[in-house]
Amino acid sequence: MTHTTISVTGATPYDIHVGRGLLAGVRDHLAPTVKKVLIVHTPRLGAKASELRDLLVADDALEVLIAEIPDAEDGKRIEVAAFCWQVMGQADFTRTDAVIGFGGGAVTDLAGFVAASWLRGVQIVQIPTTVLGMVDAAVGGKTGVNTAEGKNLVGAFWAPRSVICDLDVLDTLPRNEIVAGFAEVVKAGFIWFPEILDIVERDPEAAVDPSTDEFRRCIELAIEMKARVVSEDFREAGLREVLNYGHTLGHAIEHAERYRWRHGAAISIGMMYVAELSRLAGRLSDEDVARHRRIFDMLGLPTTYRMDGWQHLLGVMQRDKKSRAGMLRFIVLDAIGKPTVMQAPDESLLFAAYQEITG
Numbered sequence: 001m002t003h004t005t006i007s008v009t010g011a012t013p014y015d016i017h018v019g020r021g022l023l024a025g026v027r028d029h030l031a032p033t034v035k036k037v038l039i040v041h042t043p044r045l046g047a048k049a050s051e052l053r054d055l056l057v058a059d060d061a062l063e064v065l066i067a068e069i070p071d072a073e074d075g076k077r078i079e080v081a082a083f084c085w086q087v088m089g090q091a092d093f094t095r096t097d098a099v100i101g102f103g104g105g106a107v108t109d110l111a112g113f114v115a116a117s118w119l120r121g122v123q124i125v126q127i128p129t130t131v132l133g134m135v136d137a138a139v140g141g142k143t144g145v146n147t148a149e150g151k152n153l154v155g156a157f158w159a160p161r162s163v164i165c166d167l168d169v170l171d172t173l174p175r176n177e178i179v180a181g182f183a184e185v186v187k188a189g190f191i192w193f194p195e196i197l198d199i200v201e202r203d204p205e206a207a208v209d210p211s212t213d214e215f216r217r218c219i220e221l222a223i224e225m226k227a228r229v230v231s232e233d234f235r236e237a238g239l240r241e242v243l244n245y246g247h248t249l250g251h252a253i254e255h256a257e258r259y260r261w262r263h264g265a266a267i268s269i270g271m272m273y274v275a276e277l278s279r280l281a282g283r284l285s286d287e288d289v290a291r292h293r294r295i296f297d298m299l300g301l302p303t304t305y306r307m308d309g310w311q312h313l314l315g316v317m318q319r320d321k322k323s324r325a326g327m328l329r330f331i332v333l334d335a336i337g338k339p340t341v342m343q344a345p346d347e348s349l350l351f352a353a354y355q356e357i358t359g
């Protein structure tokens with residue numbers, strides 16, 4: 001199977017590697033000067049993390065440390081970052097040492113933040129083990145943790161040295177996780193590469209099956225999209241905001257559900273919401289909105305939410321990072337592949353769109 005390399009350019013360039021059997025070459029992705037490596041992983045990835053450690057200790061010059069952190073969003077907390085800092089401090093981890101984030105998006109976000117903050121920045125190699133991590137979380141250098149008030153409210157922009165997407169690690173990933181992660185792939189289809197949507201519509205089963213060419217094509221298109229966007233706008237001064245399509249309501253739902261929902265499920269509803277918002281604002285056609293619903297239905301991703309929580313969701317959305325001077329801002333579509341910003345929409349319009357997605 002071929003090995004694809006997708007490059008991020010800009011002030012801190014790096015490559016994203018996609019293929020199979022890539023973990024064997026992990027040492028080559030760390031700077032030769034590295035003496036200590038911290039592998040951050042969750043209990044579920046314990047056996048694979050041991051294999052990774054064995055590959056690294058084959059280099060006698062390397063000392064490998066392990067930080068096993070709680071699973072999923074339970075790991076994206078400041079207390080967990082503090083635990084990692086403690087492991088690093090006790091091992092005299094220096095500026096020439098390296099962190100490896102080995103897991104889903106929750107792990108790569110946390111590990112990236114630990115690397116960004118330790119000694120004000122040490123190198124990080126991201127090895128995502130979920131679809132979502134490969135196409136989105138491990139690429140682009142957004143790192144962080146959740147707080148009681150909201151999702152990803154504390155963090156840093158910190159570019160990885162390298163991203164290794166070894167498709168072999170997806171063999172153990174449950175189907176529901178593959179599908180949830182595919183929500184970010186579909187997002188790339190709505191905002192940038194409609195070819196992804198065509199592939200899903202032709203054969204949704206093949207699209208989410210990691211052994212198919214269709215899956216590989218979708219994954220690579222989504223990574224390509226993200227690499228192009230973050231190459232142009234690393235710190236989200238403009239263009240990068242398009243990657244937040246569906247996330248304003250999506251993050252508020254994750255908060256309302258106490259981070260027990262899959263990120264992909266929450267943002268699927270969030271994308272359905274902004275599609276309806278775009279339509280009610282006269283921007284998006286009925287057919288393009290129907291296309292959203294059809295694609296989410298084909299994949300088994302949710303498109304509706306309960307009627308009651310609106311006031312709570314609205315309050316949480318005020319803390320969205322795209323808000324400016326108390327004004328809400330949403331990424332909406334003028335057409336498929338044409339995202340834009342909607343500034344301070346009327347609350348009645350926001351509620352009308354919400355009514356369209358209540359089951």
Ligand SMILES: NC(=O)c1ccc[n+]([C@@H]2O[C@H](COP(=O)([O-])OP(=O)(O)OC[C@H]3O[C@@H](n4cnc5c(N)ncnc54)[C@H](O)[C@@H]3O)[C@@H](O)[C@H]2O)c1
Pocket residue numbers: 042044045071072073076103104105106107109129130131132133136137138139140141142143152169170171172173174177180181184263264
């Ligand atoms: N930084 C970014 O740009 C960015 C982008 C998108 C999402 N995110 C964040 O990513 C997180 C969601 O990531 P996720 O969907 O990968 O969730 P996750 O990290 O919680 O992983 C999902 C589940 O899959 C398990 N798992 C991971 N790899 C596995 C494997 N190979 N085999 C079996 N089980 C495995 C994990 O233990 C976990 O239970 C959210 O916190 C979201 O905010 C960040």
Ligand SMILES: O=C(O)C(=O)C[C@@H](O)[C@H](O)[C@H](O)COP(=O)(O)O
Pocket residue numbers: 136140142151152184236240241243244247321
């Ligand atoms: O990389 C980005 O930029 C994104 O917005 C990608 C999103 O899919 C991702 O969930 C991100 O973590 C959301 O960022 P936030 O700044 O809204 O917390």
Ligand SMILES: [Zn+2]
Pocket residue numbers: 136184247263267
């Ligand atoms: Zn996301």
